[in-house]
Amino acid sequence: KAGVTQTPRYLIKTRGQQVTLSCSPISGHRSVSWYQQTPGQGLQFLFEYFSETQRNKGNFPGRFSGRQFSNSRSEMNVSTLELGDSALYLCASSLLAGEGTGELFFGEGSRLTVL
């Protein structure tokens, strides 16, 4: 069974630009979460979606947004990029809590560099 697929894997942007990252979850998984990973802060929770609805949001500014489509695929967008947004963005999919075991299945991430 295919794993979580994230595109693009690598991208370079300049300050002030915006970026959209895509995530295709494992077939049958309806929950998609996003995390930002940086060397100094570790993994920070961005948001979680289930059935096209945002169920939880982390402590990030409004420049960070996301959405989920009816096929469970998800996108996240960062507008007005700042140098500090350079990070590995990880997407994870899961069965709905209560149906599964609480495990997150991670993609390989999208590495964003902001110049």
Place this chain on the structure above:
Amino acid sequence: AQSVTQLGSHVSVSEGALVLLRCNYSSSVPPYLFWYVQYPNQGLQLLLKYTSAATLVKGINGFEAEFKKSETSFHLTKPSAHMSDAAEYFCAVSVDSGTYKYIFGTGTRLKVLA
């Protein structure tokens, strides 16, 4: 609020030696506790999870962890380190059982010396 502390951002062990990676969580018992491993340029992979069924949890690749409520700890161990164990390890706790908002520790990078 839940929090996770991993003591030691870098740990070095000799091949064949005991691996001990420490994780402490905040006092309220979370629904789930996890250890994940991340190899270079890859995402995170689940090593093991605690879901209150048993305090000693066995995972993949010979790793295990013991949940100790009195110490609020969930340390990861492996009796004999292998070169392939070199990676970064993350402890995580769930915020509640209804969502997937997890709190991760800052990670411990394990180096295995030949």
